[in-house]
Amino acid sequence: MFSRRTLIRVLVVLTLSLGVNYLVWRWLYSVNWANWWIAVPLVLAETYSLIDAFLFGATMWRVRRRGEPPPPPDDATVDVFITTYNEPIELVMATARAAAAIRHPHRTWILDDGGRDEMRAAAAADGIGYLTRSPDWEDRPRHAKAGNLNNALFATEGEFLLILDADQIPDAAILDRTLGYFRDPQVALVQTPQYFTNVDDADPLGSQAPLFYGPIQQGKDGWNAAFFCGSNAVLRREALMQLGVVGYVREVDKAVRDALATAARVIATARAEARGHGPAVGAALDQVAAAVQEARSALKAGEPVAEVTFRFQRQVDDASRSVVSSDVEAMRSDLAAIASLPIEADRELGTVVVDDAALERLAQRDWSPLGALESVKALIAAVDVDLAHEAQPVMAMATISVTEDMATAMRLHALGWRTVYHHEILAHGLAPEDLGTMLHQRLRWSQGTLQVMLKENPLFQRGLTAGQRLMYFATMWSYLSGFAAVVYLAAPTLYLFFGVRPVMTFGGDFLIHLVPYLVVTQLLFLVVGYGIKTWRGQQYSLALFPLWIRACATAVGNVYFGRSLGFVVTPKTRPTGENPFPWRLIRPQLIAMVLLVAAAVVGLVRFAVGLAPTPQGTWINLVWVVYDLVVLSVIIQAARYTGYRPPEHTEPDDPGSRKEHHDRARHHRR
Numbered sequence: 166m167f168s169r170r171t172l173i174r175v176l177v178v179l180t181l182s183l184g185v186n187y188l189v190w191r192w193l194y195s196v197n198w199a200n201w202w203i204a205v206p207l208v209l210a211e212t213y214s215l216i217d218a219f220l221f222g223a224t225m226w227r228v229r230r231r232g233e234p235p236p237p238p239d240d241a242t243v244d245v246f247i248t249t250y251n252e253p254i255e256l257v258m259a260t261a262r263a264a265a266a267i268r269h270p271h272r273t274w275i276l277d278d279g280g281r282d283e284m285r286a287a288a289a290a291d292g293i294g295y296l297t298r299s300p301d302w303e304d305r306p307r308h309a310k311a312g313n314l315n316n317a318l319f320a321t322e323g324e325f326l327l328i329l330d331a332d333q334i335p336d337a338a339i340l341d342r343t344l345g346y347f348r349d350p351q352v353a354l355v356q357t358p359q360y361f362t363n364v365d366d367a368d369p370l371g372s373q374a375p376l377f378y379g380p381i382q383q384g385k386d387g388w389n390a391a392f393f394c395g396s397n398a399v400l401r402r403e404a405l406m407q408l409g410v411v412g413y414v415r416e417v418d419k420a421v422r423d424a425l426a427t428a429a430r431v432i433a434t435a436r437a438e439a440r441g442h443g444p445a446v447g448a449a450l451d452q453v454a455a456a457v458q459e460a461r462s463a464l465k466a467g468e469p470v471a472e473v474t475f476r477f478q479r480q481v482d483d484a485s486r487s488v489v490s491s492d493v494e495a496m497r498s499d500l501a502a503i504a505s506l507p508i509e510a511d512r513e514l515g516t517v518v519v520d521d522a523a524l525e526r527l528a529q530r531d532w533s534p535l536g537a538l539e540s541v542k543a544l545i546a547a548v549d550v551d552l553a554h555e556a557q558p559v560m561a562m563a564t565i566s567v568t569e570d571m572a573t574a575m576r577l578h579a580l581g582w583r584t585v586y587h588h589e590i591l592a593h594g595l596a597p598e599d600l601g602t603m604l605h606q607r608l609r610w611s612q613g614t615l616q617v618m619l620k621e622n623p624l625f626q627r628g629l630t631a632g633q634r635l636m637y638f639a640t641m642w643s644y645l646s647g648f649a650a651v652v653y654l655a656a657p658t659l660y661l662f663f664g665v666r667p668v669m670t671f672g673g674d675f676l677i678h679l680v681p682y683l684v685v686t687q688l689l690f691l692v693v694g695y696g697i698k699t700w701r702g703q704q705y706s707l708a709l710f711p712l713w714i715r716a717c718a719t720a721v722g723n724v725y726f727g728r729s730l731g732f733v734v735t736p737k738t739r740p741t742g743e744n745p746f747p748w749r750l751i752r753p754q755l756i757a758m759v760l761l762v763a764a765a766v767v768g769l770v771r772f773a774v775g776l777a778p779t780p781q782g783t784w785i786n787l788v789w790v791v792y793d794l795v796v797l798s799v800i801i802q803a804a805r806y807t808g809y810r811p812p813e814h815t816e817p818d819d820p821g822s823r824k825e826h827h828d829r830a831r832h833h834r835r
Contacts, residue, residue, distance in 0.1 A: 169692070170228060176689040177222035183682040184215045190678045195668045204667040207656050210649035217646070218686060220639035225693055227387030227632070228380060234587060235345030243271035243340060243399075244323030248313055249331040250278040254287050256595075257331045261293045264329060269340035272323060278313045296320055302556040310395070311562040311569035318405065318561055326405075330396040332595040333359070339591040343399045346585045353404030353582035354574060356382070357397045357589060361596035363809040369802040370603045371701040372596035380693050382586040390636035391586035392574035396594070404582050408573070409561035411580065417470055422461070425477075428541040429457045435537030449484040453538060456480035478542060485538045565620050567730055568613025572621065575637055579628030598808040600750055604712055611644045611716035612723075612730055619724040646706055647713030654710075654757050654793055657786040661768030664778045671782035704799040711753040746804055754800045761790045761797075 188211060197204045245264045249257045257275060264273045274294040277284045288295040296317050298307070308315070314328070325347065329335060336342075343355040358378035364370075385391045393400070436450045460477040464470065563572035574584060597603040623629055623637035659665040668675060690699060722728035748755070768783055768790075777783045 169695075172692055173225050173228065173689070176685060176692060177226060179685045180218055180682070180689050181215075181222055183685055184218055187678045187682045188212055188215050190674075191668075195670070195675065195678075197666050197669050200665050200667055203652075203656060203659055203665060206652045207667040210652040213645070213649045217642060220635060220642055222689070223632075223635050224381055224384035224388075224639055225689075226384070228384040228693075229387035229586075230383055231386070231585070231587065234342055235348050237269060237341055237344030238348060241269070241325055241340075241344050241347070242323045243269060243325045243327060243344070244317075244321045245271050245273045245327045245329065245335075246276050246314065246317055247274065247329050247331060248276045248278070248310055249284070250313075252331040254281075254284055257284065258287050258291065260329060260331055260334055261288065262291060263334045263337075264327075265291070265293055266337055267327075267335060267340055268337050269344065271327070271340065272321070274317065274321065276313050276317050278307075278310075299556070305554065305556045306564075308560070308562075308564040309567060309569075311560070311564045311573075312556070314562045314569070315409075315557065315560050315564075318402070318409075319557060324402055326400045326402060328396060328398055328400065329592065330594065333396050333592040334594070335397075336591045336593075339397075340399070342589060342591055343587055346587070347399075347401060349583065351581070351583045352585055353401045353577045354391075354393055354584040355399045355587055356391055356394055356584065357587050357591045358382075359394060359397055360590040360593055362593045363598060363811075364596050365809060367802075368698070368701055369799065369806045370597060370600070371705045371799070371803075372603070373698075374702065375697040376694055376699045376702050379588065379697055383588060385636045386584075386586040388632035388636050389583055389630070390578065390633040391584045392637070392640075393570040393584075395568065395570040397592045401582075404577055404580075405561035405573075406559070408576050408580060409559035412561075412563075412576070413559050414470070418464060421470055421474060422464060424544040425457055425461050425464075428544050429454070429461075431537055431540055431544075432457060450537070452484045453481055453541060456484075457541075481538055481542050485542075566613040566616040567609055568616075571614060571637070571640070572617045575617070575621065575623060575626065575629070575633075578633050579626050581628065598806075600747055600803045600806065603803065604709075604750060607709060608712055608716055611713060612720050614641055614644055615716055615720035616724060617641070619720060643706070644713055644716060647710040647717065650707045650710035651714070653707070654761070657789040657793070658760050658764040660778075660782060660786045661764035661771070661790065664771070664776070666778055666782065671779055671785045675785075701799065704796045707793070707796045708754060708800045748804075751800050751804055754797055758794060758797050761794055765790045 188208075191208050191211060196208050245267065247257065247260050247264060261273060261275055267273075272294055274296050275284065275288045277288075277295060277297045280297045285295045285297075298313070298316050299320075302312070302316065306312070318326075325344065327335070327340065327343075339357070343357065346352050346355045359374075360378070361372050364372050382391050432450055432454045436447070436454065456477055459480075460473050463473045463476075561573075562569045563576060566572050578584065597606055618638075618641040623634045623641070626634070629637070656667050660667070690703075693699075719728070719730055723730050765787055768777065768787060771777045772780065772783045
């Protein structure tokens with residue numbers, strides 16, 4: 166039988182074959198090098214799109230549609246975490262009451278990062294657990310939602326954790342439908358879709374994301390790469406705690422390695438300067454140099470950090486005693502330099518380090534022999550194995566990004582844990598109801614994803630399979646589309662305005678190579694997305710090009726230059742008093758649309774008076790402009806959107822309405 170999965174694979178092969186054929190022709194025969202300044206960016210953008218198609222095809226290659234879940238273990242203990250910061254009390258309590266009504270035995274907790282007395286009182290009135298940060302977090306990095314969850318991990322005991330955002334109303338059966346997967350002892354995470362009840366069929370803000378919470382997550386699931394999305398997920402505490410301990414060990418190990426690397430440079434400099442101090446001094450420095458190498462080799466072999474550092478300190482002490490009679494004045498000068506070293510906590514990396522400038526001064530200074538040995542001892546002693554600058558040394562949820570979910574899941578996969586995507590709507594949330602809030606949310610998601618790519622690129626992470634590397638990278642790669650979008654908007658505009666040709670010909674060869682590729686690509690999307698609405702997602706991938714570019718710039722600024730991202734919790738209620746049409750939020754898109762319309766008019770005029778380079782080029786670029794305008798038109802709809810209006814026969818928070826959404830979702834579950 167020719168199954169849907171087989172059809173998808175056939176279309177993937179055709180798409181990639183035709184795409185490679187088109188790109189090879191473009192690079193070898195079609196780039197108009199006379200206009201290289203637009204021709205090269207265009208062919209690079211097309212190459213980006215082909216790589217994107219390859220990653221999408223790889224995702225769909227092993228799409229997995231799970232059947233009925235196994236029954237839950239009877240004795241499974243669960244803590245339900247509802248994370249909140251400044252959301253309305255009643256909104257949080259509606260979620261908490263629904264969580265308390267979940268059928269499987271559990272304990273419900275409100276994790277209030279705002280520390281509000283009224284929230285505490287409301288939770289107590291309903292018999293719901295309440296947690297906020299311990300005093301240990303004062304004057305220390307908070308790590309946003311990840312820190313909130315990490316704090317709660319050490320205040321609770323459940324074997325499993327159900328994590329919900331403040332607006333996500335859970336179904337009473339959510340644990341019954343997910344805990345069974347944990348009968349496999351290697352499963353660390355079960356993720357379910359995020360579904361929103363305040364979204365109509367038009368979905369002008371593109372909130373539902375049915376392609377992601379469907380075929381894409383199912384495809385990642387086939388590669389054991391379905392990842393945590395921040396809410397509506399159940400996690401195994403044991404897996405998280407292992408992740409936290411491994412992370413702690415790695416941070417301390419890295420700090421020791423950095424200190425030993427600097428120690429090697431210090432000793433090398435001291436050995437070069439110690440020729441006049443006699444053979445005993447030279448032997449002592451040689452002894453320490455050997456000790457540095459031995460310690461680095463021991464760490465590489467996996468020996469415990471504490472044992473390695475203790476043995477190294479003993480060896481340096483032994484060497485120090487043999488050169489105590491060295492120049493006293495030189496020692497005093499060196500000891501003063503050691504005392505002035507700017508050794509301080511790196512709040513991002515979670516280690517105590519000497520800054521780069523100090524390391525450079527250490528390595529280049531003309532050390533006396535004993536001064537060099539004492540500086541090496543100071544470097545190793547500076548490593549804070551307690552990570553006292555953090556509220557707690559063990560951080561299970563990843564803190565390297567403003568979105569803790571993807572990084573945490575990737576680290577779990579790297580340790581060999583398995584994850585599950587269960588495609589059944591088991592919680593109902595609230596989506597943004599205005600353009601500004603939606604843009605803020607998308608920016609935070611993209612910034613967090615790009616932070617992970619820049620700090621822990623999955624292509625180079627040990628422990629991940631080849632498929633997992635591709636699945637994580639595919640999501641990260643998609644956020645680079647803003648640069649390609651600018652080129653796709655600029656190319657037809659330049660042709661129609663000025664006759665600038667980025668390709669050698671728009672004739673038969675161009676159409677023969679391009680059209681089959683485009684047709685098969687759209688067929689692949691149609692088959693993959695059969696029965697679901699994917700057009701909004703395609704529109705926003707282009708229409709939000711300024712936001713994707715901003716996300717790239719700010720993520721690079723944060724990771725490499727330490728600039729703040731300005732993290733703010735996404736509002737759960739529509740802001741009041743805003744401009745009814747937020748021009749400033751979509752200014753780049755409006756400018757692009759005006760230029761496209763003007764280019765179309767000018768292009769038609771140039772064609773009519775015989776100034777167009779070719780008739781085919783004019784019509785192809787006009788079609789291109791019309792497509793761009795149709796895609797960008799979604800941003801106008803989003804700007805004019807005034808919020809969800811529920812049907813007249815039901816209220817938005819009516820339990821019957823929630824039940825209707827849930828029943829319909831289960832009926833269509835695939």
